[in-house]
Every structure is written in C-alpha cells, then in structure tokens.
C-alpha cells in the first residue's frame with residue numbers, strides 16, 4: 029500500500045539515471061559497462077558535479093584525459109538547465125534566472141541573498157502548473173510537463189556554483205517556483221535526496237521547504253516519509269467561499285479536509301506547518317477574514333506567513349496596502365497565532381512565480397544568456 033517507500037531515493041543513482049538517459053543510455057549499468065567504469069569512477073563523477081560544483085565533465089581533473097573527452101563527446105553533461113536570462117534586482121539581493129530545458133521548455137529560479145550569510149534559492153518543480161490559482165501567473169499559463177529530479181536539482185546547482193565564486197553557499201531551498209511540487213511527487217522527493225546528500229550539496233532537511241496548493245493525499249504520503257523537510261501550505265483564504273473563488277483545487281480538497289490532513293501530518297511528525305496567505309486587496313484581506321483565519325489557526329502547531337502580493341501585469345488583483353497587512357497580522361497575533369509578514373524581495377524584477385517567463389516569452393529565444401557576474 030505504501031508504494032512510495034519502494035521508490036529509490038539514492039542520490040547517486042537518481043543523478044546518473046537522468047544524466048546517462050539524456051546521453052542515450054538505457055541505464056547507469058549500461059553506461060558504466062560502455063566506458064568500463066568501476067563504481068569509484070561513478071562516485072568521482074557525481075562528486076565533481078554535485079559537491080565540487082565542477083561545471084562540465086571535461087573539467088574533472090581526477091579523471092583520465094581520454095575518458096573526460098570520451099564522456100563529453102558522448103553527451104554526458106553536468107547540467108540540464110541552460111540560463112537564458114539572469115536578472116539582478118537594483119539592490120543586488122535578488123537574482124532571477126530563466127532556464128531552458130533540453131526540449132526548449134523554460135522554468136524560473138530565484139536566488140535571494142539576505143543580510144548575513146543566509147541565502148535562499150526558490151526552485152521550480154514543473155514547467156507550468158495545472159492548478160490555475162487565479163492570482164498566479166504560472167497558474168494562468170497552464171501545465172506543460174513535470175521536471176526530472178536533476179532538472180530541479182540543477183537550478184540549485186547553478187546558483188551554488190555562482191555563489192561559490194563569491195565564497196558563499198546556498199543555506200536554504202524553497203519549492204516555491206513554478207509548478208506544484210506534490211503533483212510531481214517522486215521527482216521532488218528525489219530532488220530533495222540530491223539536495224540533502226552529504227556527498228553532494230549537503231543541504232539539511234530543515235533548510236528545505238516544500239510549498240503545496242494542498243493535495244491532501246500527498247500531504248499524507250509526505251508525513252510517512254519521516255523527513256525533517258518543512259511543509260508550507262498555500263491557504264490564501266479563511267473559508268471555502270473565498271478559497272473556491274481563487275483556488276480551483278479547493279473544490280477537490282476543501283479547507284476542512286486540508287486542515288485535517290495538516291493535523292494528521294503534525295500527529296505523525298510533530299513538525300510545525302507553515303501557512304502562506306497572499307494578501308489580495310478586497311478579496312481575502314478584511315479584518316473579518318483575519319478573525320476567521322485566527323479561529324482556524326489558533327491552538328495548533330501552525331505558523332502564518334502573510335505574503336505581499338506581487339502584481340502581475342494583466343491580472344485583476346491588487347495587493348493589500350502595507351498598513352492593512354500589518355493590521356491583519358496584529359489581529360492574528362492578538363489571537364495567539366504566530367505570524368510573520370514576508371519580506372518582499374526582487375519586486376523590481378518581478379520575481380514572483382511565473383513572472384519572468386510571462387515577461388520574456390515568446391521573445392526569450394532572442395535574448396542572449398548573461399552571466400551573473402556580467
């Protein structure tokens with residue numbers, strides 16, 4: 029019954045599976061036989077890419093020169109995502125990347141450099157999204173396809189390499205880019221294994237957050253994983269009437285079913301659940317909504333994160349004024365609900381979900397790739 033337990037989450041296998049298939053091999057075994065590679069060679073190759081952050085297979089100095097050339101020739105590549113456009117915010121704290129996948133599809137990832145050494149990379153799990161949240165530009169554009177584990181991982185790797193040139197590293201990962209992580213469950217769990225691997229990037233589970241639109245069956249599956257990864261729920265409404273009006277998924281799993289799943293998750297894991305609540309002017313942001321939300325949240329191991337809305341060009345929504353966001357937060361706090369207001373980063377480069385892709389397509393193909401350092 030718990031089929032997910034059978035899925036291999038061995039990072040080295042996950043990585044090679046994607047990398048060798050892209051080069052036309054049917055399996056890692058076939059690849060290893062073809063090049064007569066012993067297991068330690070496979071480890072060297074994986075380690076070079078995932079831990080030492082080497083950009084290309086022909087730069088792996090621990091491998092014989094001929095082998096490097098042969099691997100490269102045969103199409104073994106260390107990245108599956110090519111940067112098309114990299115934009116940096118005026119304050120240089122936020123860098124947004126648009127990446128092209130091998131089949132030409134595009135996804136976004138964002139690097140946020142906070143004060144101190146903390147850095148967060150926001151990554152995509154799908155090209156497009158099937159859940160059509162009314163306020164989200166990715167949701168409005170529809171679903172294209174699932175990403176493979178390495179296509180997810182390589183977004184982080186890109187920023188890890190760039191940070192390394194400045195003596196910095198990724199400290200946090202959030203699955204808050206394009207797509208619904210729990211709609212691509214196994215690939216996301218495999219990507220988490222890659223991100224976490226101490227022989228690779230080595231990011232602690234506690235520093236990874238998965239954000240979901242609220243797929244109840246997958247919240248239950250996730251609770252069974254026994255991971256310390258944080259769970260964030262895109263709630264965005266204090267009742268079914270409001271939630272139905274902005275999030276079609278609520279007709280499949282309503283607020284009550286969603287919160288019941290969160291309770292089961294907490295019972296199982298003893299871990300706090302984070303609720304995201306994007307503040308939409310005149311939609312979900314009245315003082316009455318705040319009181320209603322407070323009564324849903326109060327007395328549980330919950331944390332509410334209020335998100336200032338990043339206005340999308342053609343969308344009908346406007347963000348709540350800042351003073352009213354703080355008033356909303358105060359009502360929650362007074363009711364004893366731990367609440368934070370998300371610090372807004374990268375507004376000048378439209379760093380919210382789906383916004384870069386929306387801006388650049390279809391002209392993206394003409395834009396030259398730029399590097400972060402340029």
Ligand code: SAH
Pocket residue numbers: 161163164165203204205206207208209239240241261262304306335336337338339340380381
């Ligand atoms: N599908 C997942 C993760 C991707 S979206 C989810 O729904 O949680 C990550 C978060 O960004 C979600 O809470 C989403 O509702 C929010 N979001 C989408 N568009 C936004 C915008 N324009 N401004 C602010 N937040 C936005």
